[in-house]
Amino acid sequence: MTTSQLALAGACCAVLTILAVAAAVRELRGRVRDAAKPPSRIAARIRRAQAELPAKWRERWRHLVATATVVTLLVWAWTGWPVHGLLAGAAVIGVPYILNPGTAASLRIERLEALAQWLNHLAGVHTAGISLAQTIRASAKHAPAPIAANVRALADRLSNGTEAHDAFALFADELADGVSDHVVLLFQSHAVYKGPGLADALEALATTIHQQAADARDIEADRAKVRKSSRMVSMVICVVVIGCMLNDAWSGWYQSGLGQIVLAGIGALFARTLLWLRSIARTQPDPRLLDPLPDHLTLGDTR
Numbered sequence: 001m002t003t004s005q006l007a008l009a010g011a012c013c014a015v016l017t018i019l020a021v022a023a024a025v026r027e028l029r030g031r032v033r034d035a036a037k038p039p040s041r042i043a044a045r046i047r048r049a050q051a052e053l054p055a056k057w058r059e060r061w062r063h064l065v066a067t068a069t070v071v072t073l074l075v076w077a078w079t080g081w082p083v084h085g086l087l088a089g090a091a092v093i094g095v096p097y098i099l100n101p102g103t104a105a106s107l108r109i110e111r112l113e114a115l116a117q118w119l120n121h122l123a124g125v126h127t128a129g130i131s132l133a134q135t136i137r138a139s140a141k142h143a144p145a146p147i148a149a150n151v152r153a154l155a156d157r158l159s160n161g162t163e164a165h166d167a168f169a170l171f172a173d174e175l176a177d178g179v180s181d182h183v184v185l186l187f188q189s190h191a192v193y194k195g196p197g198l199a200d201a202l203e204a205l206a207t208t209i210h211q212q213a214a215d216a217r218d219i220e221a222d223r224a225k226v227r228k229s230s231r232m233v234s235m236v237i238c239v240v241v242i243g244c245m246l247n248d249a250w251s252g253w254y255q256s257g258l259g260q261i262v263l264a265g266i267g268a269l270f271a272r273t274l275l276w277l278r279s280i281a282r283t284q285p286d287p288r289l290l291d292p293l294p295d296h297l298t299l300g301d302t303r
Contacts, residue, residue: 048176052104057096068092083260084245087267091238094274098234101227101278105220107146108285112179112213114144118151119183119206123199132190132198133158150174164191169290178286179209185289230277241270 050058057064068089076085118139126135136155143151150171157167165188172184186205190198244250254263 051107052100053096054100054103057100064093064096079255081255081260083254083264083267087263090267090271094271097278098238098274099231101230101234105216105223108177109213109216109220110146111175111177112209112216114146115175115180115183116206116209116213117144118147119202119209123202123206126199126202132187133164147175164188172288172290173292176285176288178289179212181289183209234274234277237270237274 050061053061071092072085072089074085075088076082079085121139121142122135125138126132130138136151137159140152140155153174154167154171157170158164162170168184168187168191172181183205186198186201253259
């Protein structure tokens with residue numbers, strides 16, 4: 001590898017480090033997000049990744065990002081090679097996911113139960129004769145915790161003049177589950193036709209979702225052994241890889257320009273393997289019934 005190529009690789013890694021430090025500082029300082037404004041694709045993916053962690057890890061997400069950044073810089077400085085640092089930082093971020101492969105399924109069940117509870121509440125409020133949009137806005141303060149933020153965002157969009165169809169579609173995109181799409185289809189249909197019987201339809205749909213949540217709990221109980229095996233295999237793989245990297249006889253070759261490129265490729269394959277093991281131990285949400293909104297609506301102003 002020539003000197004210019006090494007300089008280019010170093011510059012790229014330096015840029016990545018600056019971006020990581022900036023992200024860590026932003027996370028530590030915190031930021032207030034406009035609930036009515038739809039998130040970007042990247043922000044939505046980050047939030048979905050956060051949502052797959054237990055509550056104690058979600059509360060410490062900023063500290064986790066900051067720790068990963070510090071570890072990246074320390075390992076880079078200690079070894080003198082950037083890929084070593086980047087892989088170490090990625091490992092810090094990945095440990096909570098390895099230790100908790102079943103969190104996403106548990107959170108999904110909680111969201112389904114919360115969605116059914118919210119629909120029952122909507123059915124009770126709607127009998128007073130107010131519109132669906134008014135019903136949703138009235139329920140926002142009392143929405144169950146697992147979907148409270150999504151309901152408040154939906155209420156804010158309806159209050160700010162967003163078209164009802166787009167507001168409901170954004171709500172579906174945030175929950176990203178075929179079950180919630182059924183709810184949104186009911187909302188969108190009523191917003192167009194405004195027919196009678198909405199309260200009865202909400203109660204019937206709530207009963208169906210409650211039953212789906214109960215069935216999902218039974219399935220998750222059967223998958224507990226699979227998750228335990230996946231967690232053990234992932235931990236053993238990580239220990240073996242760390243042991244090899246600490247042994248100069250094994251890792252010495254990677255301390256070169258070409259070795260760094262090969263190590264980056266191996267690290268990507270290793271991460272893909274861990275993701276595959278995690279996917280075995282998780283339950284996927286129901287297939288979407290609605291297509292996601294296009295970028296100009298998701299990223300821009302929907303009004």
